[in-house]
Amino acid sequence: MGASPVLDTARFDTVAVDAINAPDFSLAGITPLLCVFGAAAVGVLVEAFAPRNVRHPVQVAVALAGTLGALVACVLLAGTREVTAAQALAVDGAGLFLQATIAGLGALSILLFAERSLDPARSSFVASAAVPAGSARDRELMTAQRVQTEVYPLATFAIAGMMLFTAANDLLIMFVALEVLSLPLYLLAGMARRRRLLSQEAALKYFLLGAFASAFFLYGLALVYGSTGSVQLADIRAAGLEDSTSTLPVIGLGLLIVGLMFKASVAPFHTWTPDVYQGSPTPVTAFMAACTKVAAFGAILRLLYVAFGDSEWTWRPLVYGIAIVSMLVGAVLGLTQTDVKRMLAYSSIAHAGFLLTGVLGLGPGGTGSGLQATMFYLLAYGISTVGVFAVVTLVRDGDGEATHLSQWAGLARRSPLTAAIMTLFLLALAGIPLTSGFIGKFTVFRAAIEQGAWPLVVVALVASAIAAFYYLKLVVLMYFSDPAEDGPTVGVPGLPTTIVLAVTVSATLVLGVVPGAVLELAERAAIFGA
């Protein structure tokens, strides 16, 4: 577009009339999305009409049915490649793989939400978020066994938004999905039963910064729309960046990247991450850390490779730099953390950098193994992350979860099994061989090297080494320190958490020892577009 667009009323009117047509619609292709959105809507109705005493089991069942149904639907759809809903949604290998990942990890998170035997008050969520923290009513509710069931529809909506995010073939849908996934998360972040001040603060920070980032994304959308005349990724690609002498689409791309990187907690847009991860209820932290990351990277990959795939030399150097900053910030800042959840937040920032390494492993025209490597990494990282936060929910003292590192000293002596499981996840996050993390790192690094990005991989290796230090510090603390006298106890998990731990432990090991099948699956699924 030129610098001074001129109004042309006649053209505007004719185009406007022609543009309105009933879109093609493939219901089959969006079954996974319908499953989850349907479950969310049913969840709202259950909240409205079901009696209080049956709500909890019903809500859990509905949410699980929705997410697992979506998982099954994704599996059944494997191999489908189409673009539907007026070019707004892409049903393709990469999208389905990531949707299945989100649905699966979402189901695990729902199970963590549903855990009722760890907290004496039978839930990690506040009974009534509207009651001011610290008031008499709040203290009364603290011990009452009333449970919050609205978290399930909220989480289901978030999962649906995340799945839509990875399938969006249109910037508008991407924006709507971004909000659909974010808004419930803002609320969930503030719903902790204990330490409510921290939880509310986390929600406030997440909300304000998230809305701020959405505004950037939206402005980027507007600029790209203004310069290309469309928000559909295919049209944007066709318009291209190089043809245009205008700076408009470039600025637009930059702002879109800012919005997405914020969700993926990539430095320098990571500042919210430690605070929010620490303050949120731990099951919600697990959910955000695992699922949001997958969704955000799904969108990043789609934006960069589908919409701007022809002009990758514009954004490649930038992503290169951001990846380095993110890895180093995550690794170095994690060193001095004293809170387990905060430490894991920095770990998440470092992992975002590693994932960007994989994003750069995708060559011109979608060649190279970057896409499948990134998808595998997301799966492996998501599973370990849900697992590691599940362990965090187990270690408790009288005040709820004991997240200060010093409280973890000598944990192996109190509960060898818990310490062993935690160690496994930490090793996986550190990328030690025979865990899923190693294969993940290995594949993304290899993909990057194949594209000639070996300096990036060198930095990544240094960052891994630094980050390994704080993971191992916790391992050493658990095994070789004397437990404190008034240290925390390790709760006996109920069925839901037990299932989560069993699934995540076995998946971490299986993906580390026999990753062949999943790597192959990722390789076959590594396709964008129809």
Added chain:
Amino acid sequence: MTLTNYLVLAAVLFTIGAIGVLVRRNAIVVFMCIELMLNSVNLTLVTFARATGTIDGQIIAFFVMVVAAAEVVVGLAIIMSIYRTRRSASVDDANLLKY
């Protein structure tokens, strides 16, 4: 009549909004600044819709309004709950989580 003026106005509004987020302390005002940013984008969108002769921009503006409304609901709920606990809506007072 050129549409550049509208775009410049929108950009100025966006910047004012962004600066407002940085300098204001009251959470409600910060949030209103964010809404200002969203609305400046709406202005940009309809301007571009005019400029490119497509209606997408106008439709997107509708979507943005809906999303903004939903965001208002969620945001005010969060700010309300924290205000009732702390008796303060200052974002600088919410500073327990750091380093």
Added chain:
Amino acid sequence: MLSNYMPFVGLFVLAAAFALFSVAAAPYVGPRRYNQAKLEAYECGIEPVDQPLTGGRFPVKFYLTAMLFIVFDIEIVFLYPWAVSNEALGVFGLVEMAVFIATVFIAYAYVWRRGGLEWD
């Protein structure tokens, strides 16, 4: 052409002059006998208090109602474009809108059942 409207201008000027005169003259011509009741904002009806009952804050109900209004009001925005291009969209559009309204209705049902529409 414009002269046809001159009487209106004259009326405005007269009205404004009368209003200004009344306000300006009243303090000088009227008797001044104040009592407590005369200083109240309203001379009859409910006795106002210094602060709102809840200590400087509005009841949350105002806020809730305002929000519900915004959300449901905004949904209407989508009905207009559909109504305009109903013919072009045909049955597909109708079904789509029915689904949309059903979805909004779910939210409505939730608000209703959870007491969001009751003032007390």
Added chain:
Amino acid sequence: MPETLPATGLLSASWLLIALPLLGAAVLLLGGRRTDRWGHLLATGLVAASFVLGVLSVVQLAGLAEESVTVDLFTFIDSGSLDVRAGLLVDPLSAVFLLLITGVGTLIHVYSIGYMAHDPGRRRFFAYLNLFVAAMLVLVLGNSYVALYVGWEGVGLASYLLIAFWYTRPSAATAAKKAFIMNRVGDVGLAIAIFVMFAQLGTTSYEDVFGSVGLLAGGTVTAIGLLLLLGACGKSGQFPLQAWLPDAMEGPTPVSALIHAATMVTAGVYLIARSAPVYDATETARTVVLVIGAVTILIGAVIGCAHDDIKKVLAYSTVSQIGYMFLAVGLGPVGYAAGIAHLVTHGFFKAGLFLGAGSVMHGMGDQVDMRRFGGLATKMKTTFVTFGLGYLALIGFPFLSGYWTKDAIIEAAFDKGGTSGWLLGGVAVLGAGLTAFYMTRLMFMTFFGTPRWEDGVHPHESPPVMTVPMIVLAVGSVAGGFLLTQTFPLVEWLEPVFGPEAEREHVIAPLLVSVLVTAVVAVGVIAAWLLVGRREVPVTAPARVSPVVTAARRNLYADALNESVFMRPGMWLTRALVWVDNRGVDGAVNGLAAGLGGSSSRLGRAQTGFVRSYALGMLGGAVIVTAALLAVAS
């Protein structure tokens, strides 16, 4: 390498061999105190099951046409150009180790039931033993150097844990650290060798490496050979990395028997024998193996003469005997089978000797000083007889195990021909004489003469659960050599791995060698009788002795050497760096850690907790991102 077949039948379940002991370790470690009562029985049962399965597998293997099968366990990574598979290789060589490890392992588990009966850490002990067996099986059954390395580190870990089993004793903790660090030196060599292979050949599986070893430059092969040798020396306690092994005797005696005598320390021999095609291609590396073997024979034997601690004498004997095995495998095709045969018989008699020593200690209140023994022959008859048979087997008493296997090595050394042949043969014969001397000395000081027991010690025979394994091992010590060299020659069994037995010219007639060795052994025995057996043994070691004895008592100054070569410069370097640090230069000692920690806290200050400063950061980031994109695009 011979053709390998995919596994069929029982052999395809070879992974069970490893999985069973691993399961035991997992159950015992994770099960916690719940398994205290029956854990040791489970552990023993699982190793025994593994042994039975091993025997059946080997029987099946013997029946196959191609005596080498691979079991594809799983494809670790198979994407694009990279194809990493993990699998097991069951061939005659690994079969020998399989039987040795599980067989001796089972016996030692049984013995430990008695030995550790009253130890509060019994469960932990058995868990570690099971872990060790599993790791050792990975080491010998893996079909690639990477698998070997995994097992290699696994046994290292198990060994470390077991040496430090009584970690409350400072000496045990120190010994464990010493073992760990000296092993690391060797492991680094092995790891680099594997990297070199992978970098040069793109593979680490035995089959592919050996198939393409001819394509490598001579220097590269030599480098690989020497690096592998460094790894082997570390694990097997060979010169110059021998010092950790005697200290490792701080661990419980069954550990010394299983790990530090029969199995783990022979992993170095396995590594070199397995890498035969590499060494076949590099004469230089092979010569270094020979030299190290010969030097270690003498060092071990000389130091063994001077120690009074029964377990240390046996430990140095082990060092020396492994020197024989290195010598044998260093000789090339003529020696491989002989080396492995000696390894197996040594596994029997040395394990038996250690168990006997454990039995003596058990009866003497954990005393290890031989000057405090004496006259035990009548008090502990079973121990005496089994220990005596092991002793005779070790010194090479005619027609017992050592006679057959050690003589074969000495013969092969002479047959190398030339000056080097005479030199190596001479060293080997001298070593045999020294062995006879120190072992006879040990026998006299322990079982004969007048009792020199400490007050309150009442020697008694150990329970059957301990003596039965000793008897079994004694039988093996007596008959093993004959069986492996005459009845079922190991040379023929190993032919698929090492090729047919090499034709060789005998420099000296085998019979003559036999007579010569026996004569030298006799001299050693008589010397020991003259110097020790017929005199009264003083309770405290005489202080005024020749410099040779002093040197031997000080382990030929190996520790001093370590101290001056590694520790002193290390400390000097540290001090220098501290000085540099103190001078204010960005410290190099704690520089990295402190630097990272410091920058971490400094950067962490940016995380102020204020929403508005976060927003500022994001806005700044957005500006930079956009500016960067514009800079690139224009």
